[in-house]
Amino acid sequence: xxxxxxxxxxxxxxxxxxxxxxxxxxxxxxxxxxxxxxxxxxxxxxxxxxxxxxxxxxxxxxxxxxxxxxxxxxxxxxxxxxxxxxxxxxxxxxxxxxxxxxxxxxxxxxxxxxxxxxxxxxxxxxxxxxxxxxxxxxxxxxxxxxxxxxxxxxxxxxxxxxxxxxxxxxxxxxxxxxxxxxxxxxxxxxxxxxxxxxxxxxxxxxxxxxxxxxxxxxxxxxxxxxxxxxxxxxxxxxxxxxxxxxxxxxxxxxxxxxxxx
Numbered sequence: 001x002x003x004x005x006x007x008x009x010x011x012x013x014x015x016x017x018x019x020x021x022x023x024x025x026x027x028x029x030x031x032x033x034x035x036x037x038x039x040x041x042x043x044x045x046x047x048x049x050x051x052x053x054x055x056x057x058x059x060x061x062x063x064x065x066x067x068x069x070x071x072x073x074x075x076x077x078x079x080x081x082x083x084x085x086x087x088x089x090x091x092x093x094x095x096x097x098x099x100x101x102x103x104x105x106x107x108x109x110x111x112x113x114x115x116x117x118x119x120x121x122x123x124x125x126x127x128x129x130x131x132x133x134x135x136x137x138x139x140x141x142x143x144x145x146x147x148x149x150x151x152x153x154x155x156x157x158x159x160x161x162x163x164x165x166x167x168x169x170x171x172x173x174x175x176x177x178x179x180x181x182x183x184x185x186x187x188x189x190x191x192x193x194x195x196x197x198x199x200x201x202x203x204x205x206x207x208x209x210x211x212x213x214x215x216x217x218x219x220x221x222x223x224x225x226x227x228x229x230x231x232x233x234x235x236x237x238x239x240x241x242x243x244x245x246x247x248x249x250x251x252x253x254x255x256x257x258x259x260x261x
Contacts, residue, residue, distance in 0.1 A: 063228065064246040068151065071247055075254040078229040078243035081157030083254060085164070086124035088150045091116030100132030117150045118143050125154035137161055142207045149248055160238075160257035163207025165200040168250040172196055180217035181225075188225035197244055197251045198225060204255035205232055205240050 065071040068085045075083040091113055094102065101119065106112040122143050123129045134141060139161050142153045147168025155162040172192035180202050181189060189195050202217040209215060220240070222232045229243045232255075242255040 065252065068247075071245060071252055071254070074245055075153075075243050079155075079241050079254065079256050081155050081159050081162075081256050083162070083256075084125055084154040085254070086121055086152050086154075088117055088120035088124075089148055090120060092120035092123060098130045098132060100130065104132060114145060117148075118145050118152075121145075121150035121152035125152045137163075137207055137210050137212055139210055142204075144203075144207075147248070147250065151252065153254055155256055157256070158259050159208075160259050161208040161210040162257075163204040163209075163255045164253070165203035165207065166247065166250060166252045167196055167200050168248060170196075170250075182218060182221050185222055185225040194226075197253070198222070200251045200253035201232075201242050201244055201255070204242055204253040205234075208240055208255040208257045209234070209238070210257070 065074060068087050072083060072085045075081075075085065094105065094116070097105065097119070104115075106115050119131055122131045122134065122141070125141065126134060136143070139159070140155055142162050142164040144151050144164050144166045146166050147170075149166060149168065151164055151166050153162055153164035172195045174189075174192070174195065177186045177189060177195060181195075181198060185198060189198060201222060202220055205220045206212055206215060206217060215234075220232050220234050222230060222242075224230045228245065230241070232240045232242065234240070239258045240255050241258075242253055244251060244253040246252075
């Protein structure tokens with residue numbers, strides 16, 4: 001998911017941040033539409049609090065995942081749900097698409113290439129390889145792409161939803177923190193790398209919420225923001241779990257939502 005346009009952010013810390021700024025979703029959705037669109041909450045909403053349950057400490061995963069197989073093992077252990085992760089760095093050939101998938105193919109440009117890259121990963125986790133009927137958010141499937149890498153996730157453990165997000169290495173601006181982090185989370189963000197990691201956590205939580213229309217990243221609060229394996233809650237009382245690790249020079253996070261709330 002693209003970061004907010006920092007040119008639109010105020011120059012001085014403490015100024016109002018994010019008014020009119022929309023965070024667009026992954027440009028690899030059906031017919032070229034974003035898979036997941038998330039918006040920062042209106043000014044003032046970030047100060048709201050809600051009840052949460054402290055998560056129990058869990059063994060931490062390796063901070064760096066050399067490949068998706070290592071990420072898959074860490075996700076399965078940290079989430080207590082079997083998770084399949086598949087990646088792609090080369091877009092799928094148009095000739096390898098089904099007829100239904102070709103009808104969804106964007107016309108041209110970078111959106112077309114992003115869509116094909118996403119489908120190269122997604123086809124590896126969809127039974128039969130035909131992704132034309134997949135709609136997001138999906139209870140058992142999720143998709144992300146960044147910096148020329150696409151990652152698809154599949155979970156079949158009875159979870160309410162699954163979410164995956166990858167952000168490649170790039171500069172971060174601390175002024176974006178109020179757009180997606182609540183107070184305790186901002187306190188835990190010691191620098192740009194923490195912001196990048198927590199962004200992927202919030203995005204994965206968002207994608208793991210099956211009814212996320214109208215939901216913002218500020219609707220989630222991570223119990224222990226510094227933890228690589230942990231839990232989070234939303235304003236409805238829903239509980240979610242996540243695991244994060246360094247991958248491909250950036251951060252990769254996978255989340256699942258509890259089936260019962």
